[in-house]
Each structure stands twice: as structure tokens, then as C-alpha cells.
Amino acid sequence: MVRVPINILVVDDEEDFVEMFSLRLEEMGEIVKGVNSGQECLDVLESTDVDVVILDIKMPGMDGIETLREIKRRRPITEVILLTGHGTTDTAVEGMKLGAFDYLNKPADFKDLMEKLEGARKRKAEQEERIRKAESRSLMRRSGNLF
Amino acid sequence: MSTEKAVKVLLVDDEDAFRQALAKRLERRRIEVFQAADGKSALEALKAFPVNVAVMDVKMPGMDGLETMACIKRDFPDTEVILLTGHAAVEDGIAGIRAGAFDYLQKPVETENLLNKIHQAYDKSRHQHDLAKEAELREALEKQMATAERLASLGTLAAGVAHEINNPLAIISEAAGYLQLLLKKDECREMPFHDRFEKAIEKIEKSVKRARRTTMQLLGFAGQPDAVYREIELDDLVEEVILLAAGQASAAGVTVAKEKNPSSVTLWTDPHRLRQVLINLVSNGIAACGRGGRVSLSFDSSNDWATIQVKDTGHGIPKENLERIFEPFFTTKPPGKGTGLGLFVSLDIVKRLGGDMQVKSKVGKGTIFQVSVPRLSKTCPGVCNDIDWRDKARELERRDNHGTGAH
Numbered sequence A: 001m002v003r004v005p006i007n008i009l010v011v012d013d014e015e016d017f018v019e020m021f022s023l024r025l026e027e028m029g030e031i032v033k034g035v036n037s038g039q040e041c042l043d044v045l046e047s048t049d050v051d052v053v054i055l056d057i058k059m060p061g062m063d064g065i066e067t068l069r070e071i072k073r074r075r076p077i078t079e080v081i082l083l084t085g086h087g088t089t090d091t092a093v094e095g096m097k098l099g100a101f102d103y104l105n106k107p108a109d110f111k112d113l114m115e116k117l118e119g120a121r122k123r124k125a126e127q128e129e130r131i132r133k134a135e136s137r138s139l140m141r142r143s144g145n146l147f
Numbered sequence B: 001m002s003t004e005k006a007v008k009v010l011l012v013d014d015e016d017a018f019r020q021a022l023a024k025r026l027e028r029r030r031i032e033v034f035q036a037a038d039g040k041s042a043l044e045a046l047k048a049f050p051v052n053v054a055v056m057d058v059k060m061p062g063m064d065g066l067e068t069m070a071c072i073k074r075d076f077p078d079t080e081v082i083l084l085t086g087h088a089a090v091e092d093g094i095a096g097i098r099a100g101a102f103d104y105l106q107k108p109v110e111t112e113n114l115l116n117k118i119h120q121a122y123d124k125s126r127h128q129h130d131l132a133k134e135a136e137l138r139e140a141l142e143k144q145m146a147t148a149e150r151l152a153s154l155g156t157l158a159a160g161v162a163h164e165i166n167n168p169l170a171i172i173s174e175a176a177g178y179l180q181l182l183l184k185k186d187e188c189r190e191m192p193f194h195d196r197f198e199k200a201i202e203k204i205e206k207s208v209k210r211a212r213r214t215t216m217q218l219l220g221f222a223g224q225p226d227a228v229y230r231e232i233e234l235d236d237l238v239e240e241v242i243l244l245a246a247g248q249a250s251a252a253g254v255t256v257a258k259e260k261n262p263s264s265v266t267l268w269t270d271p272h273r274l275r276q277v278l279i280n281l282v283s284n285g286i287a288a289c290g291r292g293g294r295v296s297l298s299f300d301s302s303n304d305w306a307t308i309q310v311k312d313t314g315h316g317i318p319k320e321n322l323e324r325i326f327e328p329f330f331t332t333k334p335p336g337k338g339t340g341l342g343l344f345v346s347l348d349i350v351k352r353l354g355g356d357m358q359v360k361s362k363v364g365k366g367t368i369f370q371v372s373v374p375r376l377s378k379t380c381p382g383v384c385n386d387i388d389w390r391d392k393a394r395e396l397e398r399r400d401n402h403g404t405g406a407h
Helices: A015-027 A038-047 A064-074 A089-097 A110-146 B016-028 B039-048 B065-075 B090-098 B111-184 B194-222 B234-252 B271-288 B342-352 B389-404
Strands: A007-011 A031-035 A052-056 A079-084 A102-105 B008-012 B032-036 B053-057 B080-085 B103-106 B230-233 B255-258 B266-269 B294-302 B305-312 B356-362 B366-374
Touching: A007 A015, A007 A038, A015 A031, A015 B111, A031 A038, A038 A052, A038 A064, A052 A064, A052 A110, A064 A079, A064 A089, A079 A089, A079 A110, A089 A102, A102 A110, B008 B016, B008 B039, B016 B032, B016 B111, B032 B039, B039 B053, B039 B065, B053 B065, B053 B111, B065 B080, B065 B090, B080 B090, B080 B111, B090 B103, B103 B111, B111 B194, B230 B234, B230 B271, B234 B255, B234 B271, B234 B294, B234 B305, B255 B271, B266 B271, B266 B366, B271 B294, B271 B305, B271 B342, B271 B366, B342 B356
Parallel strands: A007 A031, A007 A052, A052 A079, A079 A102, B008 B032, B008 B053, B053 B080, B080 B103, B255 B294
Antiparallel strands: B230 B266, B294 B305, B305 B366, B356 B366
């Protein structure tokens, strides 16, 4: 069976990290785009369909938590995995309260990351499925009213 | 009038009649008098009954007054000495003052005069005693402050370093991982030196993991996740630690066991942190033991404190290392095996819990680590805002009384 690739957006101010990380994920068969700031991330989300955003918490300008808040406000269905180089889990936990799917310490264990990516994609798919069903139910009711 | 006899005097003179008469006169003036007939017994007396002021004849058979005074000044620096000299023996007195006497009086002694001198000497002795105490206290305080400051700045530095290293480490890790994926591709299978590339990349990944362990421990020291305080049974915690160490223990052929404990000990602390410390100590203990060794845990409590002992039958720690084991990055393990941060972080945690850690060791016999923590850890008021400490204290007390049948 052919595995459906995950649409991933990597957001980190470390350009080298974004580049290497993206190459690796692409090699695993995912569809990856990388940007270096929170604002660029939001811009990309305007025009591109993304399943999972992998988001660094500590960035100059708009930091990860702010970006996360904005992502969840604009596109609540997009899943976010936080990356922290700081080891302190409290910001990460704050992020999860804001709706992030999970977090990882940098440098992340790749197996861990792949598992979390899969989990995030699954959660998004289920969410979409529920929305689709709800929409079709309401459509049926409306069309029922017509006749 | 109060009957306090605060001023204690040791009277040293070989002439019994003179000494006893003088003692009587002083006692009537509410001075507590001890007597000695010569220098040697004076020093014995001081050992048993320390006094503020010694009044001493210069001319005595055996050890004379000046010699005895030298011993007193050496062994009892808080004691002031007033010398009694013969009539017209001024030079004796002056020599005495040079040697550290408070003052000298010529015989025959006028009681009023001697009393004055005794009170002056007493005041000086007390003052000096207070000064010494104060200096001691200030030194201890300054030392404590210096340590605290050092730890704080070290914490900031550690967090900065760890963060700055984790980011490039992440890049190295992803780059190596990417190369590994490329090597697995069909196009690369026939590539020259394929196996060597693979081996080199493996080394990179292994080293990244090692560096990561170090930075994570450094961060553990710098910014620990929020402490969660709750009430625990020490017995449960110890059982948990033994369970968690079971894997390492059986691999090393070491027994980890709990000693029998007479009663249960309840305490209010951060179990996660305390467990981390104990696991670290047990793990060190296992590493120190050869096959057939034993690591035992025991605990006890007294009033406000709980103590936990981790004892191993391992190779022990040589004296020269014993002073250094709590230093960051101090390790005797081969490179890559120990980070040298375990005990450093453990001590930091215990201090944050308001406690302390002690170590005793004998080379070839084994090592004992003792962790003491307050049974009501109040080091983190911010986290425990919503808990009424008095209630908690009362509850612990009630349990204690119930358990031991006291009161």
C-alpha cells in the first residue's frame, strides 16, 4: 500500500536546521516546506494546505507560542508539534494547553518525531472526517426541508 | 535582688589559707569560685568547668603563673587571666601583661580592687566571645551566600550553554540522519566506501546522543520543571526506587533491597525530584559494586526531618575524590559513560527541597549517602499557594502521634 505523505511545514529561525530537517523528512516521503519565522509560517498557511506544523518555540520576533495561538485562531484544524531547545517543559505544556498536539526536545529522537507526526496527522484526519459528516448531516436536513 | 552568679572565677594559688580566704570573700560578693592549688590542676579544672576569668598567683611551684597562663590562652582563648604578684614584683606583672594577662594586682590584694578587675575582665571576655561568635556566623553566612550566588550564576550559564549547544546539535543530528537515509537508497548501494560512511555516521549519531544527555542534565540543573508537592509515604517511594533500579541491578548482579524500618514516615515534598535523587544514588551504588554486591536503602525521621540512607558495598571513594564528587563534571567513569552531573544535580535538588546531603566512604568497604529533607518542604511557596501549611502540619503530627503512641 502506498503511504499518503504528510504535508509538513517546518518553522525555525535556524536556517541550517530547517534545511537538513526538511531534506530528511522529504527522504522519508513527506511533503515539506520550510520557513524561518512565525510571520512566514502564517503567510504560507494562507495559501497552502498543511497537515502538521513543526514549530520552534524560541524565535526572534513572533515566538513559537504566539505563532501557535495565531495558527489555532485562523486554522484550528492544523496540527502543531512544538520543538524546544530549552529543555524546560513549562512553555511546552503551555503550548499544549493552547492546542499543540505535542512537543519534542531538540535534538529530537527521529523515531519519536515520526510517531508524533503520524499521531498528529491521524488526529487531523479524524477531525476532518467528523466535520465532513456533520456538514453532510446538516446538508441533508436542509435539502430535506426543501422538499 | 537577683541571685545570679553569672561570673565564674578560677582561683589559682599554692597557699591554701590565702586562697580559701579570698574565695570566701569573692563568694560573698556573688561570684562563683573554683579553686586550684597549682597550674596543672588549674588546667584540669578549666577543662571541667570553663570560666570567664582566672585569678592566678605568679609564683607557684611546678608550673608557674606565666607558664600556666600561656596554656590557658592557648586552650581556652575566651578566658581572661588576672595575675597576682608578690609585693614590689612589678616586672612579673608587666611580663604577664605582655604575655596576654588582662591585668596584674600586687599582694596583699584588696577585695574591692580585685572585684573591679574581675568584672572588667569578665566584660572583656564576654565581648570577645560575642565578637568571635559574630565573626564565625558572618563567615558562615558569607560562605552560604557565595555558594548560592555561584549556583545561581552557574544555573544561568548552564541554561545558556545547553541551549546554544542543543541547536547546532539538532542540525548535526538531522544532517547525519539525512545522510543515513541517502546511504540506504538503491543508487548508493554500490558507492565506494559505503560501509565506512555508514560507520562514521553512526559515530556522529552516537556522539550527538552523548552530548544531548549532558545538555539535558545541565538544563535539569538550571531550570527544573515545576515542582509538584504532595504527601508521600517514604516507604512507597523507596519501593518505587528499588523497582525502577531493578533492571540495572540484575544486569550488574547486584542486590538492591530495603532495610527493615520500624515505622512509617510521611512527608510533604516533591516526590518526582526526590525519586530522581534516590535513583541517581542507587544507580551510582550499583555501578560501584561488583557482582554480588549490595545496595540497601533505609530511612528514618526525627521531628521535622526525614533522612534516607543509600548504602553500598562497593569499592568506596578515595579521600581525595570525596571532596570533589559534588563538583560539576567530576567523574571517574570513562569518557562517554558518566556526565559528572548526577551528584551535582542531586545535591542541587536536595538543597531546593530545603535539605542537605552527606557522604561517608571507606575504600574497599563501601559508601553511605545520607539525604535529609524537611518533612514539610516549604521551599516552593509559589507552587503550594492553595495549601494550608498549618493543616498539613497538624495532620502529620496527628499521624505521628497515632503511629507511635506518644503524647
